[in-house]
Amino acid sequence: MSDDTVNIGLIGFGTIGSGVVEIFNKNTPIIEGKVKKKVNLKKIVDLDIKTDRGVEVNPDVLSTDVTDILDDPEIDIVIELIGGYQPALSFIINAMNKGKHVITANKALLAKHWEEIIENSQKNRVRICFEASVGGGIPILKPLNESLAANNIQSIYGIINGTANYILTKMAEEGRDFDEVLREAQLKGYAEQDPTFDIEGHDTAQKLIILTILGFGIYVDQEKFHVEGINRLTLEDIEFAKRELNCCIKLLAISRISNGELEVRVHPTLVNEDHLLSSVNDVFNGIYIEGDVVGPVMMYGQGAGMMPTASAVVGDCIDLIEDMDKKVTYGPVKSNFTKIKDINEIKSKYYIRLTVIDKPGVLHEISGILSDWDISLESVNQKIQGENKVIPIFMVTHESLERNLREALAKINELDIVKDDETIFIRLL
Amino acid sequence: MSDDTVNIGLIGFGTIGSGVVEIFNKNTPIIEGKVKKKVNLKKIVDLDIKTDRGVEVNPDVLSTDVTDILDDPEIDIVIELIGGYQPALSFIINAMNKGKHVITANKALLAKHWEEIIENSQKNRVRICFEASVGGGIPILKPLNESLAANNIQSIYGIINGTANYILTKMAEEGRDFDEVLREAQLKGYAEQDPTFDIEGHDTAQKLIILTILGFGIYVDQEKFHVEGINRLTLEDIEFAKRELNCCIKLLAISRISNGELEVRVHPTLVNEDHLLSSVNDVFNGIYIEGDVVGPVMMYGQGAGMMPTASAVVGDCIDLIEDMDKKVTYGPVKSNFTKIKDINEIKSKYYIRLTVIDKPGVLHEISGILSDWDISLESVNQKIQGENKVIPIFMVTHESLERNLREALAKINELDIVKDDETIFIRLL
Numbered sequence: 114m115s116d117d118t119v120n121i122g123l124i125g126f127g128t129i130g131s132g133v134v135e136i137f138n139k140n141t142p143i144i145e146g147k148v149k150k151k152v153n154l155k156k157i158v159d160l161d162i163k164t165d166r167g168v169e170v171n172p173d174v175l176s177t178d179v180t181d182i183l184d185d186p187e188i189d190i191v192i193e194l195i196g197g198y199q200p201a202l203s204f205i206i207n208a209m210n211k212g213k214h215v216i217t218a219n220k221a222l223l224a225k226h227w228e229e230i231i232e233n234s235q236k237n238r239v240r241i242c243f244e245a246s247v248g249g250g251i252p253i254l255k256p257l258n259e260s261l262a263a264n265n266i267q268s269i270y271g272i273i274n275g276t277a278n279y280i281l282t283k284m285a286e287e288g289r290d291f292d293e294v295l296r297e298a299q300l301k302g303y304a305e306q307d308p309t310f311d312i313e314g315h316d317t318a319q320k321l322i323i324l325t326i327l328g329f330g331i332y333v334d335q336e337k338f339h340v341e342g343i344n345r346l347t348l349e350d351i352e353f354a355k356r357e358l359n360c361c362i363k364l365l366a367i368s369r370i371s372n373g374e375l376e377v378r379v380h381p382t383l384v385n386e387d388h389l390l391s392s393v394n395d396v397f398n399g400i401y402i403e404g405d406v407v408g409p410v411m412m413y414g415q416g417a418g419m420m421p422t423a424s425a426v427v428g429d430c431i432d433l434i435e436d437m438d439k440k441v442t443y444g445p446v447k448s449n450f451t452k453i454k455d456i457n458e459i460k461s462k463y464y465i466r467l468t469v470i471d472k473p474g475v476l477h478e479i480s481g482i483l484s485d486w487d488i489s490l491e492s493v494n495q496k497i498q499g500e501n502k503v504i505p506i507f508m509v510t511h512e513s514l515e516r517n518l519r520e521a522l523a524k525i526n527e528l529d530i531v532k533d534d535e536t537i538f539i540r541l542l
Numbered sequence: 543m544s545d546d547t548v549n550i551g552l553i554g555f556g557t558i559g560s561g562v563v564e565i566f567n568k569n570t571p572i573i574e575g576k577v578k579k580k581v582n583l584k585k586i587v588d589l590d591i592k593t594d595r596g597v598e599v600n601p602d603v604l605s606t607d608v609t610d611i612l613d614d615p616e617i618d619i620v621i622e623l624i625g626g627y628q629p630a631l632s633f634i635i636n637a638m639n640k641g642k643h644v645i646t647a648n649k650a651l652l653a654k655h656w657e658e659i660i661e662n663s664q665k666n667r668v669r670i671c672f673e674a675s676v677g678g679g680i681p682i683l684k685p686l687n688e689s690l691a692a693n694n695i696q697s698i699y700g701i702i703n704g705t706a707n708y709i710l711t712k713m714a715e716e717g718r719d720f721d722e723v724l725r726e727a728q729l730k731g732y733a734e735q736d737p738t739f740d741i742e743g744h745d746t747a748q749k750l751i752i753l754t755i756l757g758f759g760i761y762v763d764q765e766k767f768h769v770e771g772i773n774r775l776t777l778e779d780i781e782f783a784k785r786e787l788n789c790c791i792k793l794l795a796i797s798r799i800s801n802g803e804l805e806v807r808v809h810p811t812l813v814n815e816d817h818l819l820s821s822v823n824d825v826f827n828g829i830y831i832e833g834d835v836v837g838p839v840m841m842y843g844q845g846a847g848m849m850p851t852a853s854a855v856v857g858d859c860i861d862l863i864e865d866m867d868k869k870v871t872y873g874p875v876k877s878n879f880t881k882i883k884d885i886n887e888i889k890s891k892y893y894i895r896l897t898v899i900d901k902p903g904v905l906h907e908i909s910g911i912l913s914d915w916d917i918s919l920e921s922v923n924q925k926i927q928g929e930n931k932v933i934p935i936f937m938v939t940h941e942s943l944e945r946n947l948r949e950a951l952a953k954i955n956e957l958d959i960v961k962d963d964e965t966i967f968i969r970l971l
Contacts, residue, residue, distance in 0.1 A: 406679070
């Protein structure tokens with residue numbers, strides 16, 4: 114870096130990359146005023162430099178050769194926006210080894226290769242910034258890691274996948290089925306053609322890994338915690354939750370301390386309408402954090418999309434330029450936790466939906482099994498439709514051990530009168 | 543500062559000061575792990591060091607003599623928590639002149655003496671941190687000033703006074719009168735014995751001055767903008783807003799760009815229930831910010847109280863220790879604005895409540911005057927109670943110029959049939 118110019122190399126000229134270029138085109142006076150240096154987007158590398166990205170860019174800046182960035186000693190900061198594991202990981206490691214600071218929005222990579230990336234950044238005394246990897250443009254990682262640093266974090270509850278949240282919101286608001294809303298979301302560009310990653314909770318899980326490191330100082334591999342998506346939810350569940358329980362259903366990322374142990378999990382959750390998270394609708398994200406001294410705080414905004422995500426990337430740029438030598442500790446240095454609680458050991462209230470053939474004594478039999486497993490019911494709702502009709506039974510339990518619930522439901526599913534493939538349970542917040 | 547110990551002096555051992563001591567007692571391992579230095583609360587100064595503050599403290603640390611902090615060359619950071627203008631200002635200036643960094647929660651002081659304090663910090667190459675001055679424990683100033691730094695901020699809407707928000711929430715939820723709820727709030731400690739400062743909007747205005755500096759780079763004296771409290775609102779207004787307009791009423795701090803000009807104002811505002819700010823209830827605060835690239839974001843949490851505010855103070859401590867040499871620019875360096883728009887020049891939709899003696903043609907006469915001033919109505923609601931009865935008329939205008947509204951209402955107030963001291967208008971968000 115010359116004294117008064119910072120050179121930046123951008124790898125990946127897709128949606129977010131184009132947003133970054135647009136911000137530099139538009140707000141460079143603000144950025145340079147802030148950092149009191151000239152900021153020069155020196156090189157943009159992508160395999161495809163022919164497609165019109167809808168942003169103004171000097172053709173000399175474009176290249177298909179990543180060494181134009183990695184081997185240029187004048188480049189101080191590398192922004193990685195190609196996503197995926199490889200070659201993104203090699204590019205980042207390579208850039209760090211050459212003394213360059215790195216900014217990335219790559220949650221998948223951080224969630225999988227966290228330790229390697231952080232160790233490499235420390236070894237090379239360069240910084241790695243990744244605000245855009247969780248919650249898009251919402252200031253969340255830096256506030257969690259810095260502003261709330263005086264706190265012993267107690268819990269993090271995040272609505273951090275816009276696609277899932279959009280689908281759940283539309284189902285609730287418009288009384289439409291999952292499949293129908295999903296198709297609409299795909300048409301609007303809110304859901305991928307293959308939406309598995311979003312609706313089965315994997316995207317949420319990757320972001321939760323990052324939040325858990327910053328909040329609790331422990332890295333948890335995605336294989337090690339419970340991840341459940343929204344694909345088995347029906348309109349019936351959503352409408353019953355709303356009408357009878359005053360709840361909406363949200364796909365939540367949860368990291369929290371319960372009786373001294375750490376729980377990490379991703380699943381649909383019934384959230385009471387009094388809770389602020391219930392107001393996080395459509396494609397918006399909200400991250401609700403409880404600290405031992407600050408109490409609850411929530412950050413809200415657009416968790417994805419070109420410009421919001423680019424806002425976080427350029428925010429990281431400014432942060433980096435203002436202090437390249439800053440030593441950053443991610444999360445509490447010494448974690449109180451070495452492992453997380455097994456999902457079977459958690460306690461929760463549960464909503465249960467069973468589909469049964471209505472016969473005399475059916476409810477008696479079911480509640481008997483639940484009772485054998487120490488599960489008591491807060492409410493039961495059964496439509497009377499006449500003998501031998503197929504009917505749903507909705508139940509809400511008092512707080513119960515999940516292991517007991519699963520075992521009781523396995524027994525219940527064995528009953529002839531129960532259509533076992535339709536049994537579903539959802540945890541309450 | 544010795545290489546591995548940071549010494550802190552705390553001036554003011556009241557509620558927040560005690561909270562700061564409690565955090566150091568409780569979370570020092572977290573704090574020291576983060577900053578990788580020993581953090582020593584070396585001296586606490588207060589006029590009253592006899593009262594039991596409910597926190598453990600070594601008696602040797604206590605003093606009534608502020609020079610024990612200001613003249614101690616070993617003290618690196620001074621936390622000012624006595625509030626008010628003097629001697630707080632002198633203490634801060636004095637500490638800076640002696641090369642000490644300063645943390646304060648003193649919004650009144652910053653709002654009045656901003657320029658002097660910042661110039662003094664720059665002259666002495668020391669930092670001033672004040673996250674606790676707005677929104678208590680909510681990370682708001684640092685995110686606004688740093689994470690969102692790539693943005694051209696478009697608007698800031700804040701619910702930043704817990705007392706006012708508590709009163710408005712309880713009036714709406716429980717259908718109780720302003721005076722009754724205020725008395726309850728005083729009993730619960732949510733409102734001061736003299737609540738003027740909170741309910742007339744002055745506290746909100748001081749915090750808005752700080753938000754406006756960080757968001758728009760311009761310091762605006764409190765005398766220069768419109769500040770209006772909640773004391774004239776009646777239960778009738780709140781219930782009408784809810785029932786007929788699907789709105790709640792919030793005391794909002796507003797800084798926003800409208801047609802290239804900056805508006806800065808504090809007043810009760812009708813907020814639609816679809817807007818996330820309408821979900822900020824009780825003593826909670828919420829700050830809703832729109833950036834040109836990030837879109838809308840909101841930060842939510844406890845805007846006051848011992849531990850949340852202390853959380854922000856200690857968060858500033860950690861920030862300072864991690865980088866004492868950081869050069870901080872507050873807000874955009876060059877503001878786009880040299881002045882703010884006169885309240886008469888703003889445009890808004892308005893809710894109007896008139897109290898009139900019902901006579902034939904009364905509505906005709908009123909709407910005629912409004913029409914003379916170019917104000918058209920979106921809705922009118924008048925209870926029919928019979929001739930010569932005193933009745934309220936509720937109206938909502940289309941977007942209108944405030945100057946016209948004020949002049950039209952002055953004319954309307956001159957009418958014999960209007961009880962002019964009861965006329966009220968409230969802006970819509």
